Amino acid sequence: MRDEAGFRAFVEANGATLLHAARLLTGDHHRGEDLVQTALIKVYSKWGRIDAPLPYARKALVNAHIDQTRRKWWGERPTEVLPESAPAADRSDTTASESRDELRRMLAGLAPKDRAVIVLRYYCDLSEQDTAAALGLPVGTVKSSCARSLAKLRVEATSGAAS
Numbered sequence: 055m056r057d058e059a060g061f062r063a064f065v066e067a068n069g070a071t072l073l074h075a076a077r078l079l080t081g082d083h084h085r086g087e088d089l090v091q092t093a094l095i096k097v098y099s100k101w102g103r104i105d106a107p108l109p110y111a112r113k114a115l116v117n118a119h120i121d122q123t124r125r126k127w128w129g130e131r132p133t134e135v136l137p138e139s140a141p142a143a144d145r146s147d148t149t150a151s152e153s154r155d156e157l158r159r160m161l162a163g164l165a166p167k168d169r170a171v172i173v174l175r176y177y178c179d180l181s182e183q184d185t186a187a188a189l190g191l192p193v194g195t196v197k198s199s200c201a202r203s204l205a206k207l208r209v210e211a212t213s214g215a216a217s
Contacts (some may be wrong), residue, residue, distance in 0.1 A: 056101055075178055076089040120170065160211065
């Protein structure tokens with residue numbers, strides 16, 4: 055029998071953190087919610103057999119994201135501009151929203167594994183060893199990926215500030 059109350063408490067305690075990490079990985083709120091649901095399904099299916107549910111959930115989140123980026127999808131495609139125009143009152147909200155999404159757009163320019171390394175290292179505050187374990191990578195790969203990705207993000211940030 056599963057510990058439903060324990061799983062519910064885990065989700066209540068860690069759901070917001072997992073959702074934020076998923077939004078940073080995907081660059082989209084709704085896809086982030088879907089990603090968290092996928093990861094939580096995996097955690098729930100192993101609930102009671104895993105010793106450390108949060109690291110397991112993070113790994114499931116990253117693996118699900120990488121799996122989704124590998125799949126070809128020929129259905130709906132997101133667009134930058136909606137076909138219908140927004141009312142004038144909503145345009146200021148759109149501008150504020152765009153400025154808040156700068157980090158997500160910059161992260162979207164990274165390869166999925168590099169993005170996962172950055173999110174786990176700096177948002178989830180994992181050590182290099184824990185990040186390597188979560189992703190199944192050598193520690194040296196995590197270090198070089200961090201250095202390369204941060205350099206790319208710095209260049210993007212300074213070029214975005216200059217324009």
